[in-house]
Amino acid sequence: MSDFHLIPRVTITHTPTPLEHLPRLSNDLGCNLYIKRDDCTGLAGGGNKTRKLEYLIADAQKQGADILVTVGGLQSNHARQTAAAAAKFGFQCELVLEDVAGTPKTDYYHNGNMLLDRLLGAKIHELGQNQDASEYVEALLTQLRNAGRKPYFIPMGGSNVLGSLGYVRCANELLQQLEKDNIHIDQIVLASGSAGTQAGLLAGLIAAKSDIPVLGIAVSRSTQDQEQLVTELLKETLTKLGINPDEANVRVFANGNYYGEGYGITTPAMISAVQVCAQLEGILLDPVYTGKAMAGFMDLCNTGVIKPNSNQLFLHTGGSQGLFGYQESF
Incomplete structure (x- = not known):
């Protein structure tokens, strides 16, 4: 990790993005839910x-x-x-x-x-x-x-190694926020597509010796294919950071049960999840990524896979601008 801060970058992101508690949604789902607002990164409406x-x-x-x-x-x-x-x-x-x-x-x-x-x-x-x-x-x-x-x-x-470094930084930012607010998190959940966000986040957590599990809800692939894609990029990113790539081996979890017929194709559960988040918390998700990830998260809570009263963190990767392209679905 010694050379990480020497890798050239420009400054665009409004950081740190907010970390918020969602009391009404927590109450609805029976867990303790926080949200990392990477929809608020600032660039033309923000996003990951x-x-x-x-x-x-x-x-x-x-x-x-x-x-x-x-x-x-x-x-x-x-x-x-x-x-x-x-x-x-x-x-x-x-x-x-x-x-x-x-x-x-x-x-x-x-x-x-x-x-x-x-x-x-x-x-x-x-x-x-x-x-x-x-x-x-x-x-x-x-x-x-x-x-x-x-x-x-x-x-x-x-989503290549260079792009993934943005989420290595995000992992550090998030860990600092959790420490400052004295919050313990049992799991981070996010939409996983081209793999860079999940791989970068995991690389940052591994580098910081944090064992918080990360679950990627796949938006376009089977569980196996998504895990493979994330694992490959995670190994490359760890290598770039000078960390043993084998550390990736037991860290990648994905769930491919919630993307429906394919990428960008609406599901009833996604539409419901977007509406519930808007109406309970005033938070706008998107139809392609975060809506499907939240639909998966809600189902895992409702079926008891996610333990009641556990501390969960949802990474909001942005995309609500896409709602205007999907008006008829809502």
Whole structure:
């Protein structure tokens, strides 16, 4: 961990993000629930990608890039935050966005994150459901380089080792908050997609010798596939930090039972979870990530898998801007 603070990063995130107790929801679920408000990171509406972009933007600057290129679904929160970071640091931005089958379409193409991407000045490449995003990105990067540009590619979700370092920092921030407020946490629960948030958080906890378990509720994959994805990235991140990668072996837990028919496709449980959090705590979740994670968390509480009266922490990774693209579902 000795060199961690020497890795270049820019400052974007409003830190520390709040740590709040949710008394009404706790009462409803029979556990003691806290929430880490990473929807409040500040960048064009906030969200978890802001922390990752601090390292990715610094790397893009170091490499002399002049244009950021990234990929995601049409309503990608990561794409919105990348477009905002590009605007803030003077990069141009090109977003390769895939249409997602089975999502509600009335507002999907023009509202929510799509509206904000355009407002932030990003150039959007909309792909049909049958187009291959990685092939498209390769061709785009080649085209930009041939035109004399210096593109910097950010992977889906900003979830590589460099991006994950944002959540190593978050782990430290969270542990300091828990110590200051004298709170003991039995488990951290979060939405797990491209794996960078869960892997980074676990790497930070391992580095700090904290044994708090982390459960990732998968938003697009089976339990086994999600655990494998997180484990691989966690091992790479630990290696980057100079920590034995074998420490990853018993730390990765995911649950793939709650994403429904697929990524971004609504479930009745997600809709209910979003409504309950809004109406009991005034907290806005999102339809793709935190809504499904909260639906899973609620079910695990209701079925007794999560022990009554235990101290649980939900990491809110943001994304409520996506609600406006899903209006018809609510």
